[in-house]
Amino acid sequence: MTATRPSARDRLLQAADRLFYAEGVHTVGIDRIIEEAGVAKGSLFYNFAGKDDLVASYLAGRDERRRARIARHTEGLTDPVDKLLAVFDALQEAVGEPGYNGCAFANASAEAAPGSVEAVALRTYRGWFGDLLLRLATEAAYDDPSGVADRLRVIYDGAASGARLDAQPAAVAVAKELARLVLETAPRSAA
Amino acid sequence: MTATRPSARDRLLQAADRLFYAEGVHTVGIDRIIEEAGVAKGSLFYNFAGKDDLVASYLAGRDERRRARIARHTEGLTDPVDKLLAVFDALQEAVGEPGYNGCAFANASAEAAPGSVEAVALRTYRGWFGDLLLRLATEAAYDDPSGVADRLRVIYDGAASGARLDAQPAAVAVAKELARLVLETAPRSAA
DNA sequence: AGGATATCAGACAGATCTGTCCAAAATGGC
DNA sequence: GCCATTTTGGACAGATCTGTCTGATATCCT
Numbered sequence A, B: 001m002t003a004t005r006p007s008a009r010d011r012l013l014q015a016a017d018r019l020f021y022a023e024g025v026h027t028v029g030i031d032r033i034i035e036e037a038g039v040a041k042g043s044l045f046y047n048f049a050g051k052d053d054l055v056a057s058y059l060a061g062r063d064e065r066r067r068a069r070i071a072r073h074t075e076g077l078t079d080p081v082d083k084l085l086a087v088f089d090a091l092q093e094a095v096g097e098p099g100y101n102g103c104a105f106a107n108a109s110a111e112a113a114p115g116s117v118e119a120v121a122l123r124t125y126r127g128w129f130g131d132l133l134l135r136l137a138t139e140a141a142y143d144d145p146s147g148v149a150d151r152l153r154v155i156y157d158g159a160a161s162g163a164r165l166d167a168q169p170a171a172v173a174v175a176k177e178l179a180r181l182v183l184e185t186a187p188r189s190a191a
Numbered sequence C: 001a002g003g004a005t006a007t008c009a010g011a012c013a014g015a016t017c018t019g020t021c022c023a024a025a026a027t028g029g030c
Numbered sequence D: 001g002c003c004a005t006t007t008t009g010g011a012c013a014g015a016t017c018t019g020t021c022t023g024a025t026a027t028c029c030t
Helices: A008-023 A030-037 A041-047 A051-074 A080-096 A104-109 A117-139 A145-165 A170-185 B008-023 B030-037 B041-047 B051-074 B080-096 B104-109 B117-139 B145-165 B170-185
Strands: none
Touching: A008 A030, A008 A041, A008 A051, A008 A104, A030 A041, A030 A051, A051 A080, A051 A104, A051 A117, A080 A117, A080 A145, A080 A170, A104 A117, A104 B145, A117 A145, A145 A170, A145 B104, A145 B145, A145 B170, A170 B145, A170 B170, B008 B030, B008 B041, B008 B051, B008 B104, B030 B041, B030 B051, B051 B080, B051 B104, B051 B117, B080 B117, B080 B145, B080 B170, B104 B117, B117 B145, B145 B170
16 A cells, blocks of 8 residues: 555646646646756656646646635525626635745746647637626626626636736735625616 | 837837737847847847846837826826726727737746746736725725726726637627616715 | 667756856945 | 946857767567
């Protein structure tokens, strides 16, 4: 019953997740990652096509975990308005974790070329997130669901952005109150 | 009356502003910049202590122009509430310009080390911006000026962030409406 | 046990990047 | 016109980064 060491691939992904997120995909070189992972350089290129592939896998993992976090906060709720507010709870949880450093997709794509793996990952995440807000706003039967979704997205982005720019997690609480204000004042016909 | 060519220093700053903003301070090397500026490499190190110094000067220029832009939109207005709304007009103008690529400070600092010139420039700008919102909210005699400023900052950041992440300038108009909602509903005693 | 798969250790190549240096030439102010 | 300042062109150094290659070894599945 010896605890088997994780595979080189898993250790690489774990090291990449830590270093890429904390210091940036452009700043951290593969030598740093293989050292942190305790893995031979050859194993990196055996498991991944190159650094870009590792970056893409890192971002895919972040995407998956973010969706899982939001799902965890929304499941069990029945009112779509509560679900929309729970999205901010998910953000608050993320921002409160030690080492929070902003949105991984925003950071990675900030200085990336169009069409790069970072830009593609950003678009994937943003597409899903926008659809989520629109779907919930529609379920909530707002007269203008896309308008409500747009407003919530601005508020959400402001919280995530401000939490990093000012190292100020309190922005999320401010954002959730704003979201509540929007959700309570926006017209709903089919109440 | 031959139009004198700008100095090497000015051409370097102009090239840096264009390339650093469009492609990122980490992505663009000094060779790209001296090529674009049409300047000898020696002239770069004659006029600047190094790349970091050039980056700092680039960001200082962005900071100065952003303050000037906001000043231009707020001057002439007497009501501090109008001035707060005009801050969003300034953002709308910036976002509408061709080649808008998000907040230069947010982008440059996204993958920069703490204490780097990018991080320092970010803090300088954010400090000034936060003070501006708080000062105007105080002048407007809101009961909770810092609360109003916090909410406006979240909204402002969301617009700037979303405009880049989704290549969606319309986020600014959404944000200005949200700001108006906040400014009209927040309690003011000394009206 | 045995064969496919995975990992190791590290040297090496090739590209790129920042920064230095130098002697000559252009420029600008007084 | 003179002298200090600025600019030029380019070679060069030194560091770093991604990716390749090789041959031995370890691990996993059946």
